[in-house]
Amino acid sequence: xxxxxxxxxxxxxxxxxxxxxxxxxxxxxxxxxxxxxxxxxxxxxxxxxxxxxxxxxxxxxxxxxxxxxxxxxxxxxxxxxxxxxxxxxxxxxxxxxxxxxxxxxxxxxxxxxxxxxxxxxxxxxxxxxxxxxxxxxxxxxxxxxxxxxxxxxxxxxxxxxxxxxxxxxxxxxxxxxxxxxxxxxxxxxxxxxxxxxxxxxxxxxxxxxxxxxxxxxxxxxxxxxxxxxxxxxxxxxxxxxxxxxxxxxxxxxxxxxxxxxxxxxxxxxxxxxxxxxxxxxxxxxxxxxxxxxxxxxxxxxxxxxxxxxxxxxxxxxxxxxxxxxxxxxxxxxxxxxxxxxxxxxxxxxxxxxxxxxxxxxxxxxxxxxxxxxxxxxxxxxxxxxxxxxxxx
Amino acid sequence: xxxxxxxxxxxxxxxxxxxxxxxxxxxxxxxxxxxxxxxxxxxxxxxxxxxxxxxxxxxxxxx
Numbered sequence: 491x492x493x494x495x496x497x498x499x500x501x502x503x504x505x506x507x508x509x510x511x512x513x514x515x516x517x518x519x520x521x522x523x524x525x526x527x528x529x530x531x532x533x534x535x536x537x538x539x540x541x542x543x544x545x546x547x548x549x550x551x552x553x554x555x556x557x558x559x560x561x562x563x564x565x566x567x568x569x570x571x572x573x574x575x576x577x578x579x580x581x582x583x584x585x586x587x588x589x590x591x592x593x594x595x596x597x598x599x600x601x602x603x604x605x606x607x608x609x610x611x612x613x614x615x616x617x618x619x620x621x622x623x624x625x626x627x628x629x630x631x632x633x634x635x636x637x638x639x640x641x642x643x644x645x646x647x648x649x650x651x652x653x654x655x656x657x658x659x660x661x662x663x664x665x666x667x668x669x670x671x672x673x674x675x676x677x678x679x680x681x682x683x684x685x686x687x688x689x690x691x692x693x694x695x696x697x698x699x700x701x702x703x704x705x706x707x708x709x710x711x712x713x714x715x716x717x718x719x720x721x722x723x724x725x726x727x728x729x730x731x732x733x734x735x736x737x738x739x740x741x742x743x744x745x746x747x748x749x750x751x752x753x754x755x756x757x758x759x760x761x762x763x764x765x766x767x768x769x770x771x772x773x774x775x776x777x778x779x780x781x782x783x784x785x786x787x788x789x790x791x792x793x794x795x796x797x798x799x800x801x802x803x804x805x806x807x808x809x810x811x812x813x814x815x816x817x818x819x820x821x822x823x824x825x826x827x828x829x830x831x832x833x834x835x836x837x838x839x840x841x842x843x844x845x846x847x848x849x850x851x852x853x854x855x856x857x858x859x860x861x862x863x864x865x866x867x868x869x870x871x872x873x874x875x876x877x878x879x880x881x882x
Numbered sequence: 883x884x885x886x887x888x889x890x891x892x893x894x895x896x897x898x899x900x901x902x903x904x905x906x907x908x909x910x911x912x913x914x915x916x917x918x919x920x921x922x923x924x925x926x927x928x929x930x931x932x933x934x935x936x937x938x939x940x941x942x943x944x945x
Contacts (some may be wrong), residue, residue, distance in 0.1 A: 494920045497927060502916060508901050593884040608941030619892075622883070643894075658940050715908050765899060770898040770907050781918065784893075802893040808919035813890055815928045816914075823913035834910060836894050842884040 494854040495822035502823040507832035512698065516758070520751035529736055533744045535722035537729045541602040542717060546750035551704070554756055558679035560706040562713035565750060567689035569668045569703030571743035573601035574639075574704060576686050578737040580662045582607040584864045586635035589661075591621050594640040598666050599843050600740035603854045606861040607635065607739065611844045619801060620647035627655050636662040639682050641670040644796030645789065649675055649683040656684070668703070669798035671696050672764045676792045676812040681706045686716075691749070696763050696796060697756035699749035708803055721743060783808030799839075811838055 524530065524546060532544025539682040540545035542548065547565055555563035564823060566572040582588065582604030590599040592611040599609035619642045626637060637656055639647045644840035648664075656663045665687030667673065667680040674680065681687030689695075691702030704714050715738065718726045721738035727733045745753075774788035785803035788796045804813045811819075817835045827833050850852050897906060917924065 491916065491919070494917055494924060496917075497920070497923060502913055507897065507906065510899065511901055591884075593887060614887070616883055619887065702908075708925040766900050767898050770902060770904065773904050773907045774895075774898060774910070777908065778914075781911070781914055783918070784914065797892045797898045799896050800898045802895065804891050804893050808891065809918055810916075811925045811928070814894060815924060816917060817893060819924055820910070820913045821917065824909075831896065834895060834913075835890065836896075836898060838888045839892060839894060841888055 494861075495820055496819040497727055501825065504825055506778050506825055507827065507834070509829055509831055512756075514755075516755040517752045518767055520755050521748055524747045529742065531746045533721055535740075535742070536725045537640045537822065541726065543744065543750075544747050546747040546754065547745060550745075550750040550754045550757070552553075552776075553754060554704055555706070557757060558681065558706060560682055561708040562706065562711070562716075564705040564713060564716045564720065565745040565753070566688075566703045566705060566743045567745050567749075568743075569666075569692065570597040570601070570690065571741065572688045572690075572703035572705050573597055573666065574604050574741075574855055575716050575719045576688070576712075577601045577605045577607060580636060580664070581737060582635060582687065583725045583736075584861050585633060587629075587631060587633040588635060589626050589629050589637045590843075591619075591638070591640045591642070591845050593619060593840065594642060594666070594843070595668070595840065596843060596846070598638055600639050600848070600854075602636075602638070603848075603861060606636075606855070606864060609843075609849070610634070611842070611849075614642075615648065618645050618647060618790060619643060619817060620645065620854045623648050623651035623655055626652065630655075630659050630661070634659065636664055637684075638664045638666055639684060640666040640668075641673060641688065643801055644673060644798040645787065645882075646670070646673060646680060646793040646795075648673045648790075649680075650859075652828075653683060657701060662686075668692075669695065670796045672760050673794055673796050675790065680705075682708060685709055686712050686855060691745075691753055691756075696767075696798065697753070697760050699753040699756065701744065702745050702749050702753060704753075743773075749784045764794070764796055768794070769799055771795065771797045778802065782809075804834075 502768035505549040534540040545611045550635045551563040583603040586607040588607045591607040593614050613622050615622045621656040663684030665684045668690035670680050671689045682695045686707040688705040703771050714733040718738050719740045721742045727735050727738045783805045817837045821834050
């Protein structure tokens, strides 16, 4: 066998890794229909017929809610704005503590800061990379208001244990299922095991509208508050004096008709996309089984996986080299990528969020330490390996 | 666990997606096996290997 490419040998494979092909004639025709109509957005930021958007928005939300059997689906212009909307809708207030995963996209925690809530970081499970219920329970205080669960890489978090803890302590559970569309646990869609949740429609996801997101819930009150916050809710409560005002100051988090038209077509393709990815993931799992020092992904019992990313557990001692060198060496066996999505392996995912400047320096809203100083929290977390987890 | 994943133990691949083929997945497995066969030689020279920094966050770019 020729020596490895990283040592100057010839790469094993010289072909180009295919890039995604996610937009077809269906989406193009749908966009043209919207353009022909001339009505690119039908939202009006005041109560009335157009408060909840136009026909494509309403059709997408109806189709999405029917697909996952949710009572409400509320589209938004990104999943980040979706998470912020949810924080407002569930009543996060200054000083509230929200237990989060440190191993996720930053918005899964920063969403709380916009309402004065403070993210408190629990640790993750070894096999699922999602929140560890044991770690969660240790962090609960009288100030804890909610738990944000992330179904990372498309695998399901330990919802049974997390919901049990939440019920015991009267906490609201938010499911960040950005990477897990079409995923179910015990035959119920993720996003609906907790009190409210949702999915991303960002370009990198399974189905997308360029940017976008969709909130799902079976709770009527939360759904109405989300719709208000999405679309200048201050005007809505002004015309509805019986509604509580708190947290209803809204933004413009509205999806456009063009995006909704694309999302309608994308949603039709989700089942096939998941089936395809499942075949590839099974093939990879089978292949990895024969490699000492690597462990393939674990799929929780009674659930499926969306395979947004496929996680491989690496044991440097057993493999006989460091992870980063291994990744470099494997990638070198393939043709140099022109685009990042052609890269075969990556390492690390994201740096644990509590190591970022916002949490280390406790500066988020304004320059005087709000909301960290408001809650009296000294440190939201320090490095896990240094043992101390939380100093309140 | 999060720090262990970040610093040492987690590798990710996004090639379990359309229109990647089973052949490419099998080729990935072959490449991993080949690299491990040469682990000693690679580690002996790892100091001279230039990094392309394929951390996942760089890969994802815009999340």
